[in-house]
Amino acid sequence: MDALLFWILAALAVIASLLVIGQRNPMYSVLLLIVSFGALSGLYVLLGAPFVAAIQIIIYAGAIMVLFLFVVMLLNAQHESQVAGSEARFSGGAFARRFGAALAIALAIELGLAIRQLQATPFGGEGRPASTVRDIGLRLFRDYSFAFEATSVLILVAMVGAIVLARKERS
Amino acid sequence: MPAFLTPELIAHLTVIVVVFFGLQISAAVLVYMERKVAGFIQQRYGPYLVGPYGLLQPLADIVKLVFKEELKPKAADKILFYVAPVLSATAAFAAFSVVPFGADTDFFGLLSHPIHLAAADVNVGLLVIFAITSMGVYGIVLAGWSSNSKYSLLGGLRSSAQMISYEISYGLSFAAVIMLAGSLSLREIVDQQAGSWHLFGLAVAPRWYIFPQLFGFLIYLTAGVAETNRAPFDFPEAEQELVAGYHTEYSSMSFALFFLAEYVNMVTVSAVATDLFLGGWHGPFLPEWLGWIWFLVKVFAILFFYIWMRWTLPRYRYDQLMEFGWKWLLPAAVINLLVTSAVVIYMGG
Numbered sequence: 001m002d003a004l005l006f007w008i009l010a011a012l013a014v015i016a017s018l019l020v021i022g023q024r025n026p027m028y029s030v031l032l033l034i035v036s037f038g039a040l041s042g043l044y045v046l047l048g049a050p051f052v053a054a055i056q057i058i059i060y061a062g063a064i065m066v067l068f069l070f071v072v073m074l075l076n077a078q079h080e081s082q083v084a085g086s087e088a089r090f091s092g093g094a095f096a097r098r099f100g101a102a103l104a105i106a107l108a109i110e111l112g113l114a115i116r117q118l119q120a121t122p123f124g125g126e127g128r129p130a131s132t133v134r135d136i137g138l139r140l141f142r143d144y145s146f147a148f149e150a151t152s153v154l155i156l157v158a159m160v161g162a163i164v165l166a167r168k169e170r171s
Numbered sequence: 172m173p174a175f176l177t178p179e180l181i182a183h184l185t186v187i188v189v190v191f192f193g194l195q196i197s198a199a200v201l202v203y204m205e206r207k208v209a210g211f212i213q214q215r216y217g218p219y220l221v222g223p224y225g226l227l228q229p230l231a232d233i234v235k236l237v238f239k240e241e242l243k244p245k246a247a248d249k250i251l252f253y254v255a256p257v258l259s260a261t262a263a264f265a266a267f268s269v270v271p272f273g274a275d276t277d278f279f280g281l282l283s284h285p286i287h288l289a290a291a292d293v294n295v296g297l298l299v300i301f302a303i304t305s306m307g308v309y310g311i312v313l314a315g316w317s318s319n320s321k322y323s324l325l326g327g328l329r330s331s332a333q334m335i336s337y338e339i340s341y342g343l344s345f346a347a348v349i350m351l352a353g354s355l356s357l358r359e360i361v362d363q364q365a366g367s368w369h370l371f372g373l374a375v376a377p378r379w380y381i382f383p384q385l386f387g388f389l390i391y392l393t394a395g396v397a398e399t400n401r402a403p404f405d406f407p408e409a410e411q412e413l414v415a416g417y418h419t420e421y422s423s424m425s426f427a428l429f430f431l432a433e434y435v436n437m438v439t440v441s442a443v444a445t446d447l448f449l450g451g452w453h454g455p456f457l458p459e460w461l462g463w464i465w466f467l468v469k470v471f472a473i474l475f476f477y478i479w480m481r482w483t484l485p486r487y488r489y490d491q492l493m494e495f496g497w498k499w500l501l502p503a504a505v506i507n508l509l510v511t512s513a514v515v516i517y518m519g520g
Binding site for chain 2: 027031034050051054055057058061062063066067069070073074133
């Protein structure tokens with residue numbers, strides 16, 4: 001039963017993610033991304049981490065994607081502007097293209113190595129990491145409190161930066 | 172009888188069916204209640220022709236809606252236009268699934284173990300409700316967008332902005348209760364509210380969280396009204412400006428689904444308020460297995476308050492709504508949370 005659910009959710013997550021980039025309509029891309037997040041949340045439930053699953057939906061599918069949707073709706077971007085094939089292939093400078101290709105190859109190698117090192121363990125087994133609210137709270141606010149606070153300051157800085165960049169000059 | 176049909180399974184299925192149909196029936200009752208209360212507040216009778224005292228009016232409404240023509244604007248998005256109402260209603264029903272509405276029961280000895288009276292017992296129940304409610308926004312936003320009409324789009328945009336703004340205060344108001352109870356499970360939170368508060372050895376009041384969390388309760392109610400898009404915060408469908416807001420282009424059953432979702436959401440908000448602040452199914456006079464009657468009484472008391480408010484208060488202006496949400500309600504919720512955590516640490520530490 002669990003294995004069947006796993007395969008359904010995993011397939012859903014992968015297919016939805018692929019369709020996100022395969023879409024011309026940004027509205028559908030956003031919605032498919034939400035579907036993908038939902039499937040991931042289901043996987044967390046299967047792993048015995050309902051807290052993480054709920055947070056995944058609240059933060060990603062709920063809060064962040066609503067903002068995405070908001071932007072897409074406000075810009076009323078019905079379809080991505082069609083870029084002719086040759087134009088798309090040769091846009092950007094020579095360096096940018098070579099650098100991009102190098103990055104793509106590096107990523108592929110990294111992924112290959114990571115998958116080789118992956119040990120296939122049956123999910124839901126013994127010795128799984130802490131997943132209760134209490135354990136997560138203790139780790140976040142006691143063991144890793146500095147990293148946690150530093151991250152929040154980082155996000156604040158990014159927010160301030162975005163506002164400064166987007167603000168119109170008063171004159 | 173097949174082997175897998177154990178009494179437990181049948182009991183669970185019964186509870187699920189009861190919740191599902193109970194929600195639909197309560198939506199119908201609410202529609203009647205709303206129209207009747209509105210009538211009385213405006214010094215008229217309200218519905219009184221269909222059935223005794225107009226009691227069959229909701230039924231007549233449903234029959235009318237079913238037989239109406241299903242219209243779709245030509246330029247509407249074909250898929251999303253039909254997905255949106257379904258999404259809205261599904262989220263509304265799903266959110267209620269984790270709300271417990273009665274004490275554990277073994278159905279008078281029919282079962283070997285008592286089961287929980289809730290469609291699903293989740294130990295992070297509150298977060299699940301929060302998560303599913305935040306999915307409900309998409310139904311409204313997509314309806315507004317896919318209709319391809321200015322009124323609908325504006326209604327959808329307003330609704331999403333409003334829900335995002337008030338969701339924070341909403342979440343913070345129940346975070347305070349979570350801290351008092353030390354649990355995210357609604358059933359455990361209700362269990363903690365059995366008994367009474369004592370002052371100098373005298374039982375002065377039932378041990379409900381509304382007494383230590385009066386501000387939290389008020390914040391919860393206010394944010395809950397905004398979350399369910401009800402007057403005085405019903406901007407997504409402000410008639411004078413937006414015709415009918417996000418559901419302007421909807422007719423027949425698609426419209427009915429939005430309508431149903433709105434009322435089911437109201438029931439959910441009231442039921443969660445009952446579980447969090449009003450002691451759930453705990454109450455005097457009735458034996459424990461009849462606790463769900465107390466639960467219903469409390470839920471409908473809050474629902475009556477909702478309806479009362481809708482027909483008493485005028486609609487705010489949109490900028491007032493935003494200002495109120497961010498500059499008053501959110502700071503109040505944060506202060507409430509800080510004070511509560513200080514007290515919890517002081518008393519428990």
